Amino acid sequence: PPEKPAPAKPETVKKEVPQEEEKYVDVTVKQGDALEKLARAYGVSVQTIQQVNHLPGQVLRPGQVLKIPATKTPPPEEEPVYYTVKSGDNPWTIAKENQVKVDDLLRLNNLDEARAKRLKAGDRLRVK
Incomplete structure (x- = not known):
């Protein structure tokens, strides 16, 4: 009787999973903002904000735009009372x-x- 060919071995294909690009949000500094406050609001460390924005210290200026890693949804803007x-x-x-x-x-x-x-x-x- 003719021999049956051996069943083909299932091939394991490794899919390249693209590494998720780090996303950032631009935050415009308002009067009274501090690095600690922004870090807490966006769930990142003060050091992370300083490194990403090449900040030598903790002094912020109103109008300054900071890049902050988007780890969580930014806080909703409070309606003025x-x-x-x-x-x-x-x-x-x-x-x-x-x-x-x-x-x-x-x-x-x-x-x-x-x-x-x-x-x-x-x-x-x-x-x-």
């Missing part, structure tokens, strides 16, 4: 009532202490 000044209000009571620091309240509204003391009923302040 406003407060309408009432008679008898001052920056300290407004800050306390809205659970913000007085310094942050002044910074958000571009106020110095002299201008803050001149607030009047009906003025609208950003509190967050």
Whole structure:
């Protein structure tokens, strides 16, 4: 009887799996941003941000654009929250009532202490 050919051995084909390219997001530094805050928000280390952007120190300038590895979804932009000044209000009571620091309240509204003391009923302040 004729011999049957041996069954072919299954071939193992190694597929080249392309290494996923590291993706980055561009983040524009805003007033009050710090490396620690950005690192926490994007789930990366301060050192990683410094290395990727060749930063010698930790000083950031508003308007500066940083590349940050996209390890997780960036935090959603918070909608600003406003407060309408009432008679008898001052920056300290407004800050306390809205659970913000007085310094942050002044910074958000571009106020110095002299201008803050001149607030009047009906003025609208950003509190967050």
